[in-house]
Amino acid sequence: xxxxxxxxxxxxxxxxxxxxxxxxxxxxxxxxxxxxxxx
Amino acid sequence: xxxxxxxxxxxxxxxxxxxxxxxxxxxxxxxxxxxxxxxxxxxxxxxxxxxxxxxxxxxxxxxxxxxxxxxxxxxxxxxxxxxxxxxxxxxxxxxxxxxxxxxxxxxxxxxxxxxxxxxxxxxxxxxxxxxxxxxxxxxxxxxxxxxxxxxxxxxxxxxxxxxxxxxxxxxxxxxxxxxxxxxxxxxxxxxxxxxxxxxxxxxxxxxxxxxxxxxxxxxxxxxxxxxxxxxxxxxxxxxxxxxxxxxxxxxxxxxxxxxxxxxxxxxxxxxxxxxxxxxxxxxxxxxxxxxxxxxxxxxxxxxxxxxxxxxxxxxxxxxxxxxxxxxxxxxxxxxxxxxxxxxxxxxxxxxxxxxxxxxxxxxxxxx
Numbered sequence: 583x584x585x586x587x588x589x590x591x592x593x594x595x596x597x598x599x600x601x602x603x604x605x606x607x608x609x610x611x612x613x614x615x616x617x618x619x620x621x
Numbered sequence: 622x623x624x625x626x627x628x629x630x631x632x633x634x635x636x637x638x639x640x641x642x643x644x645x646x647x648x649x650x651x652x653x654x655x656x657x658x659x660x661x662x663x664x665x666x667x668x669x670x671x672x673x674x675x676x677x678x679x680x681x682x683x684x685x686x687x688x689x690x691x692x693x694x695x696x697x698x699x700x701x702x703x704x705x706x707x708x709x710x711x712x713x714x715x716x717x718x719x720x721x722x723x724x725x726x727x728x729x730x731x732x733x734x735x736x737x738x739x740x741x742x743x744x745x746x747x748x749x750x751x752x753x754x755x756x757x758x759x760x761x762x763x764x765x766x767x768x769x770x771x772x773x774x775x776x777x778x779x780x781x782x783x784x785x786x787x788x789x790x791x792x793x794x795x796x797x798x799x800x801x802x803x804x805x806x807x808x809x810x811x812x813x814x815x816x817x818x819x820x821x822x823x824x825x826x827x828x829x830x831x832x833x834x835x836x837x838x839x840x841x842x843x844x845x846x847x848x849x850x851x852x853x854x855x856x857x858x859x860x861x862x863x864x865x866x867x868x869x870x871x872x873x874x875x876x877x878x879x880x881x882x883x884x885x886x887x888x889x890x891x892x893x894x895x896x897x898x899x900x901x902x903x904x905x906x907x908x909x910x911x912x913x914x915x916x917x918x919x920x921x922x923x924x925x926x927x928x929x930x931x932x933x934x935x936x937x938x939x940x941x942x943x944x945x946x947x948x949x950x951x952x953x954x955x956x957x958x959x960x961x962x963x964x965x966x967x968x969x970x971x972x973x974x975x976x977x978x979x980x981x982x983x984x985x986x987x988x
Contacts, residue, residue: 590631597632598639605830609842610817 640826647825654681656829661708664695664835666732668821669787670828672746675730676757683758684728685988686720686981687747688713689740690766693910694731697840698964703856710967715974723982728760733840734784737771737890738796742788744897752900761988762981763898765907767891768963769951772929773875777885787818793893799886869920872962878922881929888936895940904944904988906980907937911973912963915956948980 656662657679666672676687688694694716699707708714713729720727730743747763749756776782780803783789789797820827838845851857881888898905909930914921930949937947953976958969965973982988 584627586625587627587631590628590633591635592631593628594632594635594637595639597636601636601640602643602830605827606833610831 644824644826647829651825651829652678654678656832657681660833660836661714662832662835663713663729664708664732664839666735666785666788667831667835668818668828669746669790670821671832672730672743673756674828675728676747676755678757679728680726680758682726683760685725685761686727686764687760687762688716688727688729688731688764688766689743690729690731690764690910691735691768691771692731692733693766693768693963693965694729695733697733698960699967700840700844702960704967710970712965712970712973715970716977719974719978720981723978725982725988727764731766732785735771736776736782736784737767737887737894738783738792738800739785739788740765741796741890741894741897742783742785742791744894745791748897748901752897753902755901755903760903763903763905764977764981765894765898765905766910767907767933768910769912769929770872770875770963772881772887772933774877774879775874777882777887782886786814796886796890796893799889868961869917873917873920875962876917876921876926878925880925881932883932883936891936892940895937895942895945899942899945902944905946907945907947908977908980909933909947909949909951910963911953911958911965911969912951913954913956913959913961914952916959916962950976 650656651674657675658681663675692698694711694713696707696711699710704710713727713731716729717727744752747755747757770776778799780800783792783800786803789800792800821831822828895905914923914926930951934947934949937945941947954965954969954972958965958972960966960969
């Protein structure tokens with residue numbers, strides 16, 4: 583296994599963490615998940 | 622860094638490998654109830670598959686009591702009042718504690734803004750088809766917590782009568798046509814809704830991350846950022862009277878001179894909901910949640926308030942069945958137990974939970 587493949591594995595881990603952060607902290611994808619919410 | 626073929630291959634391998642691994646871990650751990658045991662994910666309804674998961678796996682031992690309600694069960698109002706540890710001070714939490722002492726597991730299914738068509742749809746999820754079998758373990762009792770706002774004129778017709786659009790699929794066609802469609806919804810909105818539903822249905826990683834978001838983005842994303850800002854800048858110098866007045870204006874319509882029409886969506890949904898529960902054969906306790914009439918002052922139209930209470934009691938009597946009990950607790954607690962018009966203080970929630978627990982159990986022990 584060459585060095586650049588191993589570097590690539592590390593890059594993949596970073597990309598996964600970024601992907602996870604987007605899933606956990608992005609705004610809602612659904613435009614109308616809640617039509618009306620009040621307390 | 623030079624982007625050689627092997628570097629890209631390595632990145633793709635580990636990225637897809639980790640996505641696959643996390644998906645597999647979630648597919649194994651969600652059915653064990655692991656996430657529900659360790660995190661309070663009860664703050665909101667993010668998708669239909671989430672509701673199904675909660676009914677199936679929310680209480681691994683099987684919930685003896687399922688509680689249906691709105692924000693009264695949750696932490697929104699407590700958080701709005703900046704009470705630390707709000708999630709542990711909720712009615713849902715207190716009820717779980719009270720019932721837990723008696724060895725009974727309760728599953729609170731409540732979220733902000735829930736209305737009667739939402740509760741009807743939830744009952745369809747809980748009791749699919751003809752309603753004789755349940756999705757997930759069969760509870761021994763269902764507690765239905767009604768709130769005054771559920772019958773308000775604002776929510777009596779049109780799209781505002783349903784708070785979660787994804788629950789529309791569980792409603793009868795006649796009700797869906799009465800609800801109508803939101804004219805403001807664009808093709809892009811519809812596409813993003815479909816994409817969101819598809820991802821929630823098919824991908825555990827997506828579904829669970831959307832649920833996890835409610836741990837911090839609660840009640841809304843804006844509130845999260847406001848809290849962070851307050852940590853740095855300190856609490857805002859808001860005039861408490863002004864905040865209270867703005868809330869009163871917002872909720873005034875719930876208590877105005879208005880007789881809840883028997884043919885409007887709230888009563889229609891409640892009737893269908895009770896029919897559904899009757900078919901299931903599961904005993905049902907229905908409670909009209911306590912209201913703080915002292916908070917409302919002149920905004921409360923007392924004659925309508927009393928008329929609607931009386932009529933609801935009559936409606937429950939007409940739609941009653943063996944195993945169903947209705948309690949009007951709207952004037953049960955003093956104003957000091959409330960944060961606002963209907964949400965209770967931590968002490969109020971404890972008292973309410975104790976009373977509900979006694980109501981649900983026979984001689985304080987068995988259901």
